Amino acid sequence: MLKIALLLGGKSTEHEISLKSSNFIFHTLDKTKYKVKPVFIDKSGNWIIPSNFEVNLPDIKSISEKFPLEKISDEYKTEFISNNKIISQNGISISDLDCDLVFIGLHGGDGENGILQAFLEMNSIPFTGSSVLASALAMDKERANFLFLSAGLNVANFINVKRKDYSLGGEGFLKNFHLNFPVFIKPTTGGSSVGVGKANNIIEIVSKLNELFLTENSVLIQENISGIEVSCGVLEKKIGQSYEAFSLYPTEIVPTNEFFDYEAKYKLGKSQEITPARISKELTDSIRESALLAHKILGCKGYSRTDFILQNNKPYILETNTLPGMTETSLIPQQAAYAGFAMKDVFDWLIQNALESA
Numbered sequence: 001m002l003k004i005a006l007l008l009g010g011k012s013t014e015h016e017i018s019l020k021s022s023n024f025i026f027h028t029l030d031k032t033k034y035k036v037k038p039v040f041i042d043k044s045g046n047w048i049i050p051s052n053f054e055v056n057l058p059d060i061k062s063i064s065e066k067f068p069l070e071k072i073s074d075e076y077k078t079e080f081i082s083n084n085k086i087i088s089q090n091g092i093s094i095s096d097l098d099c100d101l102v103f104i105g106l107h108g109g110d111g112e113n114g115i116l117q118a119f120l121e122m123n124s125i126p127f128t129g130s131s132v133l134a135s136a137l138a139m140d141k142e143r144a145n146f147l148f149l150s151a152g153l154n155v156a157n158f159i160n161v162k163r164k165d166y167s168l169g170g171e172g173f174l175k176n177f178h179l180n181f182p183v184f185i186k187p188t189t190g191g192s193s194v195g196v197g198k199a200n201n202i203i204e205i206v207s208k209l210n211e212l213f214l215t216e217n218s219v220l221i222q223e224n225i226s227g228i229e230v231s232c233g234v235l236e237k238k239i240g241q242s243y244e245a246f247s248l249y250p251t252e253i254v255p256t257n258e259f260f261d262y263e264a265k266y267k268l269g270k271s272q273e274i275t276p277a278r279i280s281k282e283l284t285d286s287i288r289e290s291a292l293l294a295h296k297i298l299g300c301k302g303y304s305r306t307d308f309i310l311q312n313n314k315p316y317i318l319e320t321n322t323l324p325g326m327t328e329t330s331l332i333p334q335q336a337a338y339a340g341f342a343m344k345d346v347f348d349w350l351i352q353n354a355l356e357s358a
Contacts, residue, residue, distance in 0.1 A: 004351070005102045006025060006026055006039065007103070008041065011110055012106070019073075021107065021325055021327050022326075023060045023061075024328050037053045040077060040080045046092075047088065050085060101125070101126045102126070102127040106323060112138075113139040114134075117129075128354045133299055138298050138321070141220045142158070142160040144298065156223045158222035161173070179223050181201060182200045183198070184222050185198075185205065185212065225316045226309070226311060227311035230253065230307075231253060232250035232335075235302075235303050235336070236301065249275060249335055250276065251273050253273055254274070273334060279310065283310065302353050303324065304324065306321070307319055
């Protein structure tokens, strides 16, 4: 049987979402084909590695219901260690992974921006999802936007602000600000809409920048595009001797919040998600073609998910996720179900794609 190390947690702001995604991945993977060893990465970056493949995962749903967000990781770590025999829990011990392949269940930060992918490549360990370059490009919203524009995709006007430049120039740095209000402000390399905020004037921009630059080095400011929010997944399936990418049917997102933020994405009842989206066939085709183009121009592999806003029947691309959410209620599982694909099979495709291209 193939031995898989499933990485979960991580140092990013999306740590808790990774725990939920990885729980779904762990319980969905075909155990008649794979021996799966979950490896918990705490918020300090330590890899907590069980000594065998008979691992008991903590109940993330129960923990999430009992503890506030800031306590979930600590409780999960405590239960993970107490439930399993641990061979290594300080730093990173590659030899203790004892695996044929790493299934990346992380989101955001060093798990999605190419750093982990480079580390695994350097150690000749196959892994699911996109390569170093594609991961880095997709995570960097500024560079991804320039690539999208070069491919003819619609992108709302934007500027990128570096903490270093802002700290030197202060509020005067924005004196020649030319974007139309309102604008959205978000970490250039963030994900899951963590840290995203809306600003209606320069004062609100300054307030949000001061908040984000406490933890971020680079921030993207982009003109607001209002309209229907949709998201479209792309999968790769083996056809003949190679893996071919194809787009799924997009999901329409109706957030109860002002926009599809972290709470709307991951807290029950904060959004309505409708698959397929209630849009025309022409718009559906346009979204699917655009998501596939974004996947290809970034060089993604295995899967991706691209978010859009439809304004006046024109799709504007927001971002592409190379490690999209994989909770029970995440968008790609919804879209795969509509297309008639079992997630167990989708995960098989990801694993085989990773092994054959290693």
